Amino acid sequence: MSRFAHMADIHLGAHRDPVLQHLELEVFSEAFDKCVELKVDFIVVSGDFFHVGIPDLGVVNHATRKMRQVLQAGIPIYVIYGSHDYTPNGTSVIDILDSAGIVTKIVNWKLEDGKIRLRFTTDPKTGAKLTGISARKIGLESKYYEVLDRESLEKEEGFKIFAFHSGITEFTPPQLSMIETVPISNFPKEFGYYAGGHIHQRGEFSLPSYGKVVFPGPLFTGYGKDVETTARGEKRGFYVVGFEDKIRSVDFVEIKAFDxxxxxxxxxxxxxxxxxxxxxxxxxxxxxxxxxxxxxxxxxxxxxxxxxxxxxxxxxxxxxxxxxxxxxxxxxxxxxxxSAVKVLGEDISVIESRVLKENAGALAVSNKSLSGDEGSLRATELLRVLKQGAKMNESKKNYLERMMASSVEILGLKKSLEATE
Ligand SMILES: [Mn+2]
Structure with a gap:
């Protein structure tokens, strides 16, 4: 029997506090060491490997060294982008690690007759076939699913893994209802395993003709809310999946981060x-x-x-x-x-998303993609990008240019700008 590890939402580099920074890297090392110890055949990371597209180099260095050890043990690492390690324009750390042969991006697609056609990456040792869809700007990848050529994916023979970084409408817990989700009917059927990411709550689901759908939840903690849930006793870790032509076992491996x-x-x-x-x-x-x-x-x-x-x-x-x-x-x-301030939620991301949603309706915007739900999603993403500070050694000019380019991309203004040039 072959086995692979499935992780998601590692969010390396998420923390500013030195104690949490240290714990974060320790948990990462422990999880990857565990994969070597368990002799898994490969690792799948379903997005949000890093907390930002261009993280601090110290964090990247630590992670790269650990990943090299895992590679040298004969275990390849397959990844997709999450909403966090995706950079609206330009190069993300994931691209660099892919170019260096440390990880392998398994999202390969082309647009043909208005349909998105995905290609499979075959794991050389086990013959497992992997593909998937990365996150784009928060939530906007749902459009990709609408034009996905599902038929060719369903016809493919062999043991198949579909990696994705989105909530699934039918499986998203009610407290995460502000996250935009993709209905399961927009996913291709007949895959052995659906390796999910993005939902920071562990969940295992099964549906006839869809196989096993798993969200491992964050490996450590990406947000303050995750620290809270861990402190309340929620277990963190990853999955080890045994397969032949079909799934044979699905086991959760706990990595205890802290008491x-x-x-x-x-x-x-x-x-x-x-x-x-x-x-x-x-x-x-x-x-x-x-x-x-x-x-x-x-x-x-x-x-x-x-x-x-x-x-x-x-x-x-x-x-x-x-x-x-x-x-x-x-x-x-x-x-x-x-009490001039009314309580909008008990969590920053919930408050932000509610404020943006409520106000999106009050604005007169001629551009449809900037109004309503899509508008508030773009605003959320804009807020996330603008929160990032300048990188070490980055000049103010370069930083401003990078922020400007990212903002234009997120707001979808690129074409209109080019047209006026
Ligand atoms: Mn995440």
Whole structure:
């Protein structure tokens, strides 16, 4: 029996905090070492390998060294782009690693008679046939699925793997409803395994004539929300899949990133002084030594200001008591006396997406692709790209040019600009 490992949403380089940075690279090394130890035949990474298209070179260096060891053990690494490691224009780190022979991109397609035709990459050792669709600008890859030549993919003989980086409408958990999804009917049938990415929640699904559909979830954590779920006990890791002509086994391999401690407190009905005291009492009883601590404070204070709760003090005390890292979430905290701000969500990405969606309708835009849902998706992507700072040694001019070019590409303005030149 042959076996392969399936990972997704590794998000290397996501963290600024040195403790999380260190854990992130350790988890990555551990996962790849585990693949060597388990003697898998190859590894599939379904996108968001890196957190950004052009990550810091230190992170790339660490990852490349580890991947070389895995390659030397005879294990090839097949990848697609995720929404994060895709660069709107220009070259992504994935392209460089592909050129260097460290990873192999398995997305090869051409447009023929208005249809997207995908080619397969055959793994030389096992004969498994791999193909897939990368993420583009967030969500916009769903258009590709609409014009996908599914018939030729379904006819292909052999054990086939379809890698993708999108939510599937039927399998997306309700709390992730703001993510644009692709209906399962737009996927080609008759693949043995559908290697998913993008959904940061582990899930295994089966459907007649579609085989096994798996989302491994993040290997470590890409966002603060992931730190929160891990601290609450969600297991992280990857899948090992056994196959011959068909799937024989699907096993989750846990990679434990850290011990977590989670504290949640709803302040509703209390004034700021009472709330602060109760939070302190609660935290005093929490075992935080050597742990990643997540503190989530929400609800509406009946009196006083939210700033009466001293969060920097809470953080400092927890670190003094031996916490490895403290993640504070108070996006859902408001005060009745100062309630001009309404709570839109308890997570930054949810808040951003709601604000953009709500306001997209209020704008008069002549360009259809900039209005409605597509408009808010483009705005989300624009926000993500503009959040990136300049790279080390990058001049201000080059940085501004890069931001400008990416923005023009995301807004889909390239053609009209060229036309006026
Ligand atoms: Mn991701």
């Amino acid at each position: 977590g401690a989670y504290f949640e407190f709803d302040v509703s009905g209390r004034n700021s002084m009472d709330a602060a005291r109760e939070i302190q009492l609660g935290l005093d009883q929490l075992d935080v030594n050597g742990k990643v601590v997540v503190v989530k404070i929400r609800g509406e204070l009946s009196g006083g200001k939210t700033s009466d709760i001293n969060f920097s003090n809470i953080r400092a005390t927890l670190l003094e008591r031996g916490a490895l890292y403290v993640y504070l979430n108070r996006h859902g905290l408001v005060s009745k006396e100062f």
